[in-house]
Amino acid sequence: xxxxxxxxxxxxxxxxxxxxxxxxxxxxxxxxxxxxxxxxxxxxxxxxxxxxxxxxxxxxxxxxxxxxxxxxxxxxxxxxxxxxxxxxxxxxxxxxxxxxxxxxxxxxx
Amino acid sequence: xxxxxxxxxxxxxxxxxxxxxxxxxxxxxxxxxxxxxxxxxxxxxxxxxxxxxxxxxxxxxxxxxxxxxxxxxxxxxxxxxxxxxxxxxxxxxxxxxxxxxxxxxxxxxxxxxxxxxxxxxxxxxxxxxxxxxxxxx
Numbered sequence: 001x002x003x004x005x006x007x008x009x010x011x012x013x014x015x016x017x018x019x020x021x022x023x024x025x026x027x028x029x030x031x032x033x034x035x036x037x038x039x040x041x042x043x044x045x046x047x048x049x050x051x052x053x054x055x056x057x058x059x060x061x062x063x064x065x066x067x068x069x070x071x072x073x074x075x076x077x078x079x080x081x082x083x084x085x086x087x088x089x090x091x092x093x094x095x096x097x098x099x100x101x102x103x104x105x106x107x108x109x
Numbered sequence: 110x111x112x113x114x115x116x117x118x119x120x121x122x123x124x125x126x127x128x129x130x131x132x133x134x135x136x137x138x139x140x141x142x143x144x145x146x147x148x149x150x151x152x153x154x155x156x157x158x159x160x161x162x163x164x165x166x167x168x169x170x171x172x173x174x175x176x177x178x179x180x181x182x183x184x185x186x187x188x189x190x191x192x193x194x195x196x197x198x199x200x201x202x203x204x205x206x207x208x209x210x211x212x213x214x215x216x217x218x219x220x221x222x223x224x225x226x227x228x229x230x231x232x233x234x235x236x237x238x239x240x241x242x243x244x245x246x
Binding site: 019021022023052054055056058082086089090 | 119120121122123126144147148151152155158159212213215216219
């Protein structure tokens with residue numbers, strides 16, 4: 001898994017590539033936590049390069065979402081069909097704001 | 110079909126995934142079914158490592174066996190943790206509540222066609238089944 005973080009004026013864009021499972025989900029959690037700890041409450045998570053996510057990845061998303069939802073939010077960009085399936089199975093597709101492109105997600109704040 | 114024995118550590122999940130992919134491909138499963146087998150095995154093994162093996166200072170190994178019968182491709186996960194049948198856990202249906210755990214068994218039930226558990230010789234045996242396509246039977 002590769003994670004790139006780009007700090008912008010009012011938000012952070014976190015781009016993830018690869019598979020997110022229990023062997024590496026803590027790295028995603030660390031990246032999200034670091035941005036939140038630095039005072040960023042508007043997060044865009046670009047999942048366009050993620051072809052696999054298990055419940056370990058979902059746990060990290062939910063933990064971050066809970067920390068920022070009051071002041072900002074965690075918006076998801078271009079998740080693959082399989083990641084959308086996982087979100088639906090967990091009942092999270094109605095909770096997270098999901099956008100078809102990175103541009104849409106970035107302009108949503 | 111095959112057997113894999115790995116240390117009971119989360120770092121082994123990618124190796125387990127590769128083993129499952131190879132066996133499921135050999136069994137003739139579709140890409141979606143292979144993905145389902147990988148997800149269910151990942152969730153089951155993660156559950157053993159995070160919970161079943163939590164109290165071990167030296168983590169025991171995990172054994173995975175794959176097999177075929179006329180109708181199903183089967184992955185059996187054998188662990189040395191305490192007697193625990195994950196299939197007795199209440200299935201967590203999709204919910205609007207924002208809880209951050211407990212999806213594993215729900216995912217296993219959602220993506221696999223059948224699951225069985227037995228306790229034998231101080232080991233837990235969890236078997237996960239995916240129906241074979243007609244062309245592979």
